[in-house]
Amino acid sequence: MTMTDTDTVPAATATDPRRVKKGQFRAARGLLAPAVLFLVLLTQIPFLVTIGFSLVKWNLLYPQDRGFTGLDNYATALTSGALGPSILATVLITALSVILSVLFGLLFALLLDRPFRGRALARTLMITPFLVMPAAAALIWKYSMFDTNIGILNWVSRSLHLPVLAWSTDHPLLTVVTVLTWQFTPFMMLILLAGLQGQDKGILEAAQVDGAGTWRTFTWITLPHLRMYVEIGVLLGAVIILQVFDPIAILTKGTGGTKTLAYLLYERAFIGLDVGEAAAYGVVTVILTIIVATVALRTLFKVFMAGGSR
């Protein structure tokens, strides 16, 4: 693309093509530089400092006792028994929430892809959970849905003579996953709906004419077509949910196997005041995210290089 761009610069302005090209690159770099600098200052440098912190013994409660400790913080993180469960919690919450919201998202996308009365309204109502401020969503679920006394879920259970559940204490993981799934289903639905609506109608009609039933058309044509959209949804959703903090802080405070890495770091740094150990958790979080994000990036580039998706 770059080559064709320069090639099409008319001769009138391009007395010496190479000079024009060079000047263009310089101008382009000038356009890019402010954004890059801004991000280096705000994220790259702080991250390097975090790595530095993770190699230092530094508890704010004992400011005198401070110095280089090498990998001691990582050793503490590994042996304190907090890291393993935390990685497990992060992975479990992310995986369950993403899988469930993709499944529900697919269901709603299929339902809303059919023409029916009030479809626009249904779609508008459906995207709302994603727009609700996550802190508000977690609180509303905690008190008006899950609560043992005033929660709707338990009112339903009582009405059906089923046992009352203390959701956030008896099933903390399920509680967090439920709220996240509720919030991210619209996200997945929107992406999958765009995929469904980008299907070639001619192919679908041809399949019908050839006598392929609804189910076979779905599994043989629609699902393969949706694959790329599912990938985008899963990866973008996973990267966001990996960092999740709000529902944990509000619903469970990290109890019962829901202490994600973000929450663990918060606890060590801002309650335990152990900067060094918290920084080590920060670095571990980045490593975990890189693993997920590398896959995500590859997919995104594939989609973009395929000329977007239409």
Add this chain to the structure above:
Amino acid sequence: MTTRTKNTLATTATWILVLIFFFPVFWMFLNGFKPESIASSAHPRLIFTPTLDGFRAAFDRGMQGYLINSLNASLWATLIAIVLAIPAAYALSIRRVKNVEGALTFFISTRFMPLAAVVLPLFMILKTLGLLDNIYVLAIIYAGVNLPVAVWMMRSFFLEVPFEIIEAARVDGAGLAREIFRIALPLVLPGVASAALITFIFSWNEYFLASLLTSSAARTTPPFLGSFVDGRGQFLAVLSAASTIAALPVIIAGWIAQKQLVRGLSMGAIK
């Protein structure tokens, strides 16, 4: 079963599922208008005499201050992100730098960087400089968090600008500034709207950084809501009212700009 009955069944099922899904939002809205004793009762009631007591109580807790802070942080973050994203996206689409893919990777990798990994140094630096609890500092950080997405999105819009138009402008001797702001930018205004919407939504809703980097003067709405967790007694009506006010701006913005939302969420990948 005839096709028509099938259709009616599917439509009915769709509506039932959609309404179940929407119910928590509806219930939040409704509870905000209930007297506290009815909202916090074990027997849910649909019929009641509406009152604004819940909303009054929310503002009695100083909610307007938190809302103004949220608005400040979100608007400034959006402005900064857009101003930086437009030229950067231009350099990745129309007037290209050499290594476009490398730059794109750089941007997106900072977006994928967990906030947890950078919050400690930011906290320490801001504390040393006496800049904790400052709403403009929070806005700058939010701009940084959302800049990568804004760049990716703006780029996907710039890529759709027909090159002949840019070419014609260059032939006419338009300078770089004119080329970007007078020729290309007016063609990608939906993209600007898209990027602004996403930045605004994420900034308005952000809880983690807000709760750690602000305490009182610059406290935003999400941590204010979070403080209800430690509440005693009955507070579901005031909580619902406060949540409704807090969520409404983004809900309305998202409803109006549904198309931009899809493209923004997928960072421009889905049109």
